[in-house]
Amino acid sequence: MATEFHNLQELRHSASLATKVFIQRDYRDSTICKFQTKFPAELDSRIERSLFEETLKTLNCYYAEAEKIGGQSYLEGCLACATAYIIFLCMETRYEKILKKISMYIQEQNEKIYAPRGLLLTDPIERGMRVIEISIFEDSGSTSSSSSGSSPSSSTAQ
Amino acid sequence: MTGNMHLGVEEPIRECQYNQICTHNSSPMDTPHTKKKKIKRKWQVFPGRNKFYCNGRIMMAKQTGVFYLTTVLILVTSGLFFAFDCPFLASNLTPAIPAIGGVLFVFVMGMLLRASFSDPGVLPRATPEEAADIERQIDAANGPSGPGYRPPPRTREVVINGQAVKLKYCFTCKIFRPPRTSHCSLCDNCVERFDHHCPWVGNCVGRRNYRFFYLFILSLSFLTIFIFAFVITHVILRSNRTGFLSALKDSPASVLEVVVCFFSVWSIVGLSGFHTYLISSNQTTNEDIKGSWSSKRGKGNYNPYSYGNFITNCCAALCGPLPPSLIDRRGFIQPDTPQPAAQTNGTGACPSNQVQSHMAATNPLLHSQPIILGGGAPLQAKTSLGGPCSTLGPSQASLPSSIPGLSCGGELMALRDSEIHCHHHPHHQHFISPEETPSPTAALPCATHLGHNVHPAQLFDPASQDSLHEDSVRGLVKLSSV
Numbered sequence: 001m002a003t004e005f006h007n008l009q010e011l012r013h014s015a016s017l018a019t020k021v022f023i024q025r026d027y028r029d030s031t032i033c034k035f036q037t038k039f040p041a042e043l044d045s046r047i048e049r050s051l052f053e054e055t056l057k058t059l060n061c062y063y064a065e066a067e068k069i070g071g072q073s074y075l076e077g078c079l080a081c082a083t084a085y086i087i088f089l090c091m092e093t094r095y096e097k098i099l100k101k102i103s104m105y106i107q108e109q110n111e112k113i114y115a116p117r118g119l120l121l122t123d124p125i126e127r128g129m130r131v132i133e134i135s136i137f138e139d140s141g142s143t144s145s146s147s148s149g150s151s152p153s154s155s156t157a158q
Numbered sequence: 159m160t161g162n163m164h165l166g167v168e169e170p171i172r173e174c175q176y177n178q179i180c181t182h183n184s185s186p187m188d189t190p191h192t193k194k195k196k197i198k199r200k201w202q203v204f205p206g207r208n209k210f211y212c213n214g215r216i217m218m219a220k221q222t223g224v225f226y227l228t229t230v231l232i233l234v235t236s237g238l239f240f241a242f243d244c245p246f247l248a249s250n251l252t253p254a255i256p257a258i259g260g261v262l263f264v265f266v267m268g269m270l271l272r273a274s275f276s277d278p279g280v281l282p283r284a285t286p287e288e289a290a291d292i293e294r295q296i297d298a299a300n301g302p303s304g305p306g307y308r309p310p311p312r313t314r315e316v317v318i319n320g321q322a323v324k325l326k327y328c329f330t331c332k333i334f335r336p337p338r339t340s341h342c343s344l345c346d347n348c349v350e351r352f353d354h355h356c357p358w359v360g361n362c363v364g365r366r367n368y369r370f371f372y373l374f375i376l377s378l379s380f381l382t383i384f385i386f387a388f389v390i391t392h393v394i395l396r397s398n399r400t401g402f403l404s405a406l407k408d409s410p411a412s413v414l415e416v417v418v419c420f421f422s423v424w425s426i427v428g429l430s431g432f433h434t435y436l437i438s439s440n441q442t443t444n445e446d447i448k449g450s451w452s453s454k455r456g457k458g459n460y461n462p463y464s465y466g467n468f469i470t471n472c473c474a475a476l477c478g479p480l481p482p483s484l485i486d487r488r489g490f491i492q493p494d495t496p497q498p499a500a501q502t503n504g505t506g507a508c509p510s511n512q513v514q515s516h517m518a519a520t521n522p523l524l525h526s527q528p529i530i531l532g533g534g535a536p537l538q539a540k541t542s543l544g545g546p547c548s549t550l551g552p553s554q555a556s557l558p559s560s561i562p563g564l565s566c567g568g569e570l571m572a573l574r575d576s577e578i579h580c581h582h583h584p585h586h587q588h589f590i591s592p593e594e595t596p597s598p599t600a601a602l603p604c605a606t607h608l609g610h611n612v613h614p615a616q617l618f619d620p621a622s623q624d625s626l627h628e629d630s631v632r633g634l635v636k637l638s639s640v
Contacts, residue, residue: 022291027316027325027337030463031351069470069478077477081373084268088480095479128282128484130333 018138022131023056033063035124035132042136047117055109055121059102059132066098099125201487205283206347214488216275218360219345225274225360232270232378235418236263238411239385243392246409250395255388262381269374270359277483278364279350281331281339289332296327319462338463340444353436354443363443366483369476372433379423379430386419437475438468 021043026036037056039049076094080087106123114121114134122133201214209218218225236259244256284292296312312327314334325334328341331348335341340352342362351365363371389412396405406413436446440463445451451461465471 020287020291022288024334025336027323028318030318031337067479067481069474073479074473074477076479077473080480081369081476084265085272085370086268093480093482096482099482125484127285127288130281130284130336131288133288 016138017135019136021134021136023134024131025129032067033124033129034060040134043119043134046119046136047114051113055113056132058105059124062098062102062105066095198491199487200485200489200491203491204485204487206280207345208280208347210487217277217487218274219355219357219362221344221357222360224357228270228358228360231418231422232263232266232381235385235415236381238415239389242409242411243389243415246392246396247388251391259381259384259388262377262384266374266377266381269370269377273356273363273367273370273374274359274361276361276367276370277485277487278362279352279366279481280345280362280364280483280485281333281336281348281350282485283330284332292327292332292334321458321460321462323462338442338445351442352444366481369480372430372437372476375426375430375433379427382419382423382426385415386423389415389419438471440464440471440475 019042021040023035023040026034028034035056037053037060039052043052072094103123103125106121110121118137120135120137122135124130124132127133199214201210201217204210207220209220209222210216211218239259240256240263244259247255312334314325314327316323316325316337318337323337325337327333328335328348330341330346333348335348336350338351339348341348342352342355344355345362347362349362349364351368353363353368353371355362356371359371359374361367392409393402393405393412393416396408399405400408433443436443439461441451441461445461449455451459453459465474
């Protein structure tokens with residue numbers, strides 16, 4: 001029991017929220033939902049640039065697909081208009097379906113890539129599609145420099 | 159050394175447990191109180207000046223008087239038409255007239271209600287962390303300012319399709335407004351692709367309901383012209399048989415209908431024409447009035463949002479994808495027990511334990527149940543800070559379960575830090591005041607672990623909590639391996 005507490009105490013010490021990084025929207029392509037792919041400096045020691053950019057690129061692709069104006073969206077729009085939009089009571093819009101896919105993707109990314117590195121992505125829909133919030137958890141067991149504490153552990157995690 | 163570490167570690171735990179027991183004992187006393195309080199939905203604490211009906215399903219502006227006038231006018235005129243003119247027209251001309259009229263009327267009412275009752279595209283306000291982050295960026299950009307120096311207005315410039323667009327900072331919502339977003343002063347919300355605030359419809363017209371508004375005025379123009387034309391036809395046919403005055407005496411409602419239709423047709427048809435022009439050039443009323451893309455402003459001034467040809471612009475506006483609402487108005491607020499006093503007492507008594515218990519709350523499901531119950535208990539009051547993290551997507555059952563748990567605790571941690579460092583108690587109070595009631599949102603592991611603290615009996619009740627529990631534990635165990 002005491003040993004258990006001891007280990008859990010250490011675990012408890014191992015991660016606490018240090019800061020949050022916000023990835024803002026990129027409005028250069030008009031009002032479509034797209035996030036800046038610029039790699040934040042705070043994540044420099046926590047995750048590989050390529051992984052982060054891959055995640056962001058995939059998310060941007062998903063959003064672009066959701067907001068694409070093409071055959072399928074026209075069909076959906078016309079059908080909905082013809083039924084005086086009653087059809088949306090029964091079926092989900094394409095946008096909502098893709099948002100669900102995005103949710104699953106973020107969860108998967110968190111489990112596989114971000115959580116082992118002490119990071120956590122928040123689904124942008126929970127922040128009004130304004131930002132991607134990345135919570136950075138620090139290894140508070142190492143007091144002064146967090147990077148020294150986290151880097152060996154992150155290397156072991158990998 | 160291990161023994162020493164044991165001792166060194168155990169005593170704080172013992173103190174922590176003592177505190178935990180204290181608050182744990184006190185919580186059952188509060189539980190009857192909090193149980194009696196109703197679970198609040200997000201629309202009940204919505205910061206804007208909107209009215210909600212049907213438990214959050216319907217969202218309108220504060221002033222709805224003119225909307226009722228619109229509805230009454232349409233219902234009365236159409237009702238009179240169907241009651242007094244249609245029988246004559248159906249028997250003397252064709253029954254297709256009331257049929258078409260009926261279809262038009264149903265469509266008009268459907269579009270009106272859709273435009274009035276739906277979320278126009280309101281942007282939720284920034285969370286405190288977001289606002290702080292933006293403030294930091296602004297301060298960094300502006301540089302230090304001397305006393306008495308008024309900082310320049312907060313703007314960001316972005317180049318869209320070769321055109322420079324200024325993004326303004328909204329002081330109410332604490333965000334940089336996306337392009338084409340404007341803050342409606344009547345509703346006190348930032349609305350995406352803000353067109354205008356329509357009192358006739360009783361709501362803002364924005365990204366999510368512009369097509370309904372346009373279809374409403376378009377179909378209403380057809381309905382008005384339809385009724386006007388066929389009432390005139392009815393009166394003419396009658397007066398051919400019985401004379402003009404006796405025709406008017408036989409069908410007095412027709413006079414009223416003609417008057418209403420005559421005076422409304424100009425404005426409605428005019429408005430339809432105006433909005434057809436706006437749609438074809440992909441502009442909003444707001445932009446048109448301000449002359450944002452007018453060539454008078456500058457030689458190189460053009461609309462960067464236009465797709466080039468009016469067909470694509472029309473299709474994009476009317477048949478484009480309909481984004482879901484960003485304000486989850488029917489979602490439940492995170493459970494919260496309002497014990498800020500207990501919280502601060504706890505801090506005073508045992509600061510190190512608070513830090514530990516914060517960490518426990520941060521990683522609630524990482525630890526065994528007793529630790530959660532113990533460690534999380536002092537933080538009951540702070541669980542409302544899951545407010546921002548409880549702004550879930552609209553209808554997503556498959557939420558990333560590991561995120562809310564951590565971010566909830568994370569925000570707790572962040573604010574806790576601010577309290578410890580800056581003693582911003584008023585800030586805390588302000589933040590937690592709207593959300594003081596617990597809610598048994600089973601879908602959130604945050605709620606789950608908080609539910610544990612508040613209602614230990616409910617620990618194992620909802621089966622769904624257990625599976626989410628596992629997901630969160632899985633996620634957090636991986637986190638702990640850092």
